[in-house]
Amino acid sequence: MSNRPSKxxxxxxxxxxxxTSGGPRTLIDLEHVFVELxxxxxxxxISFTLNDHMFLGVIGPNGAGKTTLLRVILGLVKPASGTVxxxxxxxxxxxxxxxxxxxxxxxxxxxxxxxxxxxDVVMMGRxxxxxxxxxxxxxxxxxVMDSIRMVGLQGLEKRLIGELSxxxxxxxxxxxxxxxxxxxxxxxxPTSGLDMPAQRQFMELLTDLKERLGLSIVFVSHDVNxxxxxxxxxxxxxxxxxxxxxxxxxxxxxRLQEAYRCEFDFLVGxxxxxxxxxGG
Amino acid sequence: MLSFGFGQTALVGGLLIAITCSLMxxxxxxxxxxxxxxxxxxxxxGGVSIGIAAGVNPIVTAGAFCVLVAGGIGWFSRKGxxxxxxxxxxxxSASMAMGVVLLAVAKAYNQDLLSYLFGSIxxxxxxxxxxxxxxxxxxxxxxxxxxxxxxxxxxxxETAMASGVPVKFVYYGLLVTIALTIVVSIKLVGIIxxxxxxxxxxxxxxxxxxxxxxxLVYSMATGILSVLIGLQLSFxxxxxxxxxxxxxMFALFVIAVAVSPRRSYMQRVFRGKxxxxxxxxxxxxxxxxxxxxxxxx
Numbered sequence: 001m002s003n004r005p006s007k008x009x010x011x012x013x014x015x016x017x018x019x020t021s022g023g024p025r026t027l028i029d030l031e032h033v034f035v036e037l038x039x040x041x042x043x044x045x046i047s048f049t050l051n052d053h054m055f056l057g058v059i060g061p062n063g064a065g066k067t068t069l070l071r072v073i074l075g076l077v078k079p080a081s082g083t084v085x086x087x088x089x090x091x092x093x094x095x096x097x098x099x100x101x102x103x104x105x106x107x108x109x110x111x112x113x114x115x116x117x118x119x120d121v122v123m124m125g126r127x128x129x130x131x132x133x134x135x136x137x138x139x140x141x142x143x144v145m146d147s148i149r150m151v152g153l154q155g156l157e158k159r160l161i162g163e164l165s166x167x168x169x170x171x172x173x174x175x176x177x178x179x180x181x182x183x184x185x186x187x188x189x190p191t192s193g194l195d196m197p198a199q200r201q202f203m204e205l206l207t208d209l210k211e212r213l214g215l216s217i218v219f220v221s222h223d224v225n226x227x228x229x230x231x232x233x234x235x236x237x238x239x240x241x242x243x244x245x246x247x248x249x250x251x252x253x254x255r256l257q258e259a260y261r262c263e264f265d266f267l268v269g270x271x272x273x274x275x276x277x278x279g280g
Numbered sequence: 281m282l283s284f285g286f287g288q289t290a291l292v293g294g295l296l297i298a299i300t301c302s303l304m305x306x307x308x309x310x311x312x313x314x315x316x317x318x319x320x321x322x323x324x325x326g327g328v329s330i331g332i333a334a335g336v337n338p339i340v341t342a343g344a345f346c347v348l349v350a351g352g353i354g355w356f357s358r359k360g361x362x363x364x365x366x367x368x369x370x371x372x373s374a375s376m377a378m379g380v381v382l383l384a385v386a387k388a389y390n391q392d393l394l395s396y397l398f399g400s401i402x403x404x405x406x407x408x409x410x411x412x413x414x415x416x417x418x419x420x421x422x423x424x425x426x427x428x429x430x431x432x433x434x435x436x437x438e439t440a441m442a443s444g445v446p447v448k449f450v451y452y453g454l455l456v457t458i459a460l461t462i463v464v465s466i467k468l469v470g471i472i473x474x475x476x477x478x479x480x481x482x483x484x485x486x487x488x489x490x491x492x493x494x495x496l497v498y499s500m501a502t503g504i505l506s507v508l509i510g511l512q513l514s515f516x517x518x519x520x521x522x523x524x525x526x527x528x529m530f531a532l533f534v535i536a537v538a539v540s541p542r543r544s545y546m547q548r549v550f551r552g553k554x555x556x557x558x559x560x561x562x563x564x565x566x567x568x569x570x571x572x573x574x575x576x577x
Contacts, residue, residue, distance in 0.1 A: 074442045098444045108436045113542075114310055115492040116435060124432045128444045133425055160490050176439075 025052045026085075027184050027216050028073060033082035035068055042068050044240040046082070050184070050216055055207075057227030057234040057247070058220045061260050064238040066220040067106060070186050073218070074103060086184070098128045102177030104170070106188040112162030118172050119157040122147055125176035147179035151205060167198035171205070178209065185210075185217045191226055203230055224251060224260075286402050287515065293404045293412050294507040294525070297465045297477065300416040302503030303423050304461050305482030306496050307454060311434040316353055316455070318475040319368035321462045323349040325471050326375030326382075328396045333386035338396060339411075339463060346459035349375060354455050399470035399522030401511070408467060415464040419457045426450055431492065468507075469522030476526040477503070480533050487536035487543075502532050 028050035035043040043065045050056050060066050071077040072084055075091025084090060087097055094101070102125070122144045123136060129143075130136055136144075148157055151171040156164070161172060170190050177185060187206075191199045207230055210217055221227055227234060227247070234250040236243040242259040243250045250256060282288055308317050327345025331338030349371050356371075357364040383389055395403065404412075423430065432440040433450045441447045458478065465474045485499035510525030517524075537543065 076438070076441055095444050098442075101442075103439055103442045105436070105439055108439070110435055111310065111312070113486065113490075114435055115486060115490050115495045116431070117491065120431075120492065121435070124428075124435065124440075125443070127428055127432055127440075130428070132429075173439075 026050070027052060027087055028218065029083070029085040030073075031083040033072060033084060034080045035065070035072060035077060036080045037068070037077070042239065043072070043079075043237070046237060046241055048235050048241075048244055050218055052216055053210075053214055055210060055217045055219065055230060055232045057231030058218060058237065059224050059227055059234060059250075060222065060237040060242075062222055064222075064259075066222070066237065067188055069237065070103070070188050070218065070220055073186060074101070099180040100183040102180060102182040102185045104173045104177045104185070104187045104190050106190075106192065108169075108173065110161070113160075114162060115160070117158050117160055118148060118153060118164070118175075119144060121161050121172050122175045122179050125179040129180050143179050144175075147175040150178060150209065151175040166193050167195075167202065170194065170202060174202075174206070174209075178213070182213070183216060185215045187217065187219045189221055190219075191221065191223065199226060206230070224256070286404070287511075289404045289406055289409055290401045290511055290521070291507075293409045294401055294468055294511055295504060296409070296412045296416045297468050298481075298503035298507040299500060300419050300461050301465055301477040302481040302499045303420060303496065304458060305478050305480070305503070306485065306492070306499050307423070307430055307434060307482075308458065308478050309482035309486055310431075310492075311454070313454075313458065314475070314479045315365055315368055316350075317458055317462065317478045319353065319372035320346050320350050320455075320459050321466075321471055321474040321478075322372040323375035324462060324466060324474075325397075326379040327463075328393070328466075328471070329379035329382040329388075332388045332393060333382045338392075339466070342396075342466065343460060343463040345375070346463050347456050350455035350459040351452065354452050358451075395470070396466060397470050397472055398520060399466065399468050399473065401468045401521045402514075404467055412464050412467070415460055419461050422453055422457050426453065430454065469526055473522050473526045476529060480526075480529045481506075484529075484533045484536040487533070487540040490542075498536075502529060502536075506532060 026049050028048075030049070031047050033043060033046040034041070046069065048056070058066055058069060068077055072079055073086060073091065075086075075094055078092075086094055087100065089097065123140070125147070126136060126140045126144060130140055145157070148154060151174050153168065153171055153175065156168070161169065164172065174187075174190065177187075190206075191202055194202060203226060206217070206219075209215060219227060219231065228251050229247075231247050233245065234243070234247050235241065236250055236256055236259050238259040242255050243253055245253075282291065308314055324342045324346050326349075327342030328338040330336075330345060331341035334341070352371055353364065353367055356362050356367040360367065383393065429440070429445045429450050432443070432445055433447055437447060461478065462474050465477050468474075469477060481499040481502040482495070484502040485495035485497070488498045489495050506525050506529035510528040511521055513519070513528065514521040514524040
């Protein structure tokens with residue numbers, strides 16, 4: 001709490017738009033971000049950057065503030081202090097750039113008989129491209145079909161969303177996040193509730209899409225093993241920053257166990273973790 | 281019926297109400313706002329009572345009061361940390377209680393009040409029809425212009441918000457539109473039965489289709505058919521028009537449940553009959569897996 005800035009700072013727009021620096025472009029930049037909800041501190045002094053084409057894994061135990069962190073990036077939660085820059089802008093100014101950001105929420109509590117099919121749900125993702133008071137054009141429809149194909153759900157366009165399995169629904173929400181001009185993909189525990197083969201398939205699909213579409217990804221999960229195999233960098237938070245580095249550095253650190261308040265057994269490909277103080 | 285002036289106004293007014301309520305009904309069902317609709321419609325009693333007690337047009341006071349209650353439901357459920365159904369229960373009972381007290385103080389229990397409670401579409405004037413048309417255009421305009429936003433918001437509010445959908449505007453806009461729709465519908469079926477008009481068409485459409493486009497078409501058809509048949513029946517048998525329209529609507533809902541592809545009741549009935557008849561395909565091999573099914577003792 002000691003280095004908490006007194007107010008929000010504006011973004012340095014040049015960092016994103018200036019191509020003369022030669023370094024990787026910074027798409028998301030968080031500096032000393034503090035968040036309070038109902039007067040309670042939820043995030044304290046969070047700082048990290050997401051560069052172009054980077055896969056950033058955000059890990060932390062349940063209740064660590066991971067979802068809040070994504071909501072801060074999306075502009076749904078305003079930080080008490082610190083700087084949040086997304087593509088060189090503060091989240092509140094992002095309206096005209098929202099079509100570059102895809103978001104896959106942790107869970108969507110919809111009525112199983114909600115009368116929309118896979119095509120309709122993916123089309124919802126085009127809303128910021130279509131614009132207000134306008135209807136979807138041929139190009140929008142084609143983009144929706146392409147996105148459905150990309151996630152391997154071709155042939156299921158007419159299926160009611162509530163009739164799909166959990167894994168298929170996650171793919172639909174991924175397609176919805178991709179069917180705009182997506183450059184940044186924010187995923188909130190997209191593999192939770194999936195069995196191991198479905199988890200593996202989802203991660204392989206995501207890695208493939210990242211390469212093909214040149215995506216920059218922020219992937220939030222409480223499961224260290226899922227991310228350790230795919231992320232370029234990892235951040236471990238539990239209300240405050242505990243670790244930031246390459247997956248090997250993060251996984252091998254004692255501070256990870258401190259953050260989770262449990263011991264990890266990292267056998268290659270196994271990844272069971274044994275809780276010592278209740279469930280993290 | 282159409283040879284009478286009151287029959288013509290009733291039909292035009294009724295159809296305007298049917299179209300508006302049926303479209304609104306879709307969002308009420310998918311957004312699970314049926315209880316909110318019921319709460320706002322019952323709260324209209326408080327608004328009507330204010331008008332009767334103050335000597336002002338009760339529809340005007342009911343409109344203002346219902347918009348206030350709808351806004352209150354929205355605000356309390358979002359900011360007041362109360363569940364939507366809790367605040368609806370509180371506001372609608374308080375509004376009705378206020379109405380009863382106001383009418384008692386003003387000594388205004390009369391025939392006019394009954395027409396607001398149970399509807400009297402046969403007494404609708406052309407001026408009322410014009411007011412209905414303006415309200416219908418406003419309500420339908422909002423739902424058509426913001427249709428994709430309303431659909432996204434109803435399905436997944438958080439992602440809609442993250443996609444730039446003005447969720448607050450859409451939510452309060454929907455509640456206010458529900459309130460205005462209810463107020464204009466009071467003329468047809470009255471405060472007590474109005475919730476049927478904003479719930480049954482959408483529920484009927486949902487029985488018949490799993491695609492929102494068809495659900496909307498079935499919902500509209502239910503509303504329009506109910507008004508047409510209901511008004512004709514009420515005219516022919518000299519019974520209350522609002523109640524007759526609601527009963528026709530309910531009958532259409534029951535038919536929709538019976539033939540619903542979701543439940544396949546009718547298919548099961550026909551399949552059962554076919555199974556009871558002697559099988560004509562003697563000599564054909566059994567269906568895959570049928571040999572493994574043990575016969576019931």
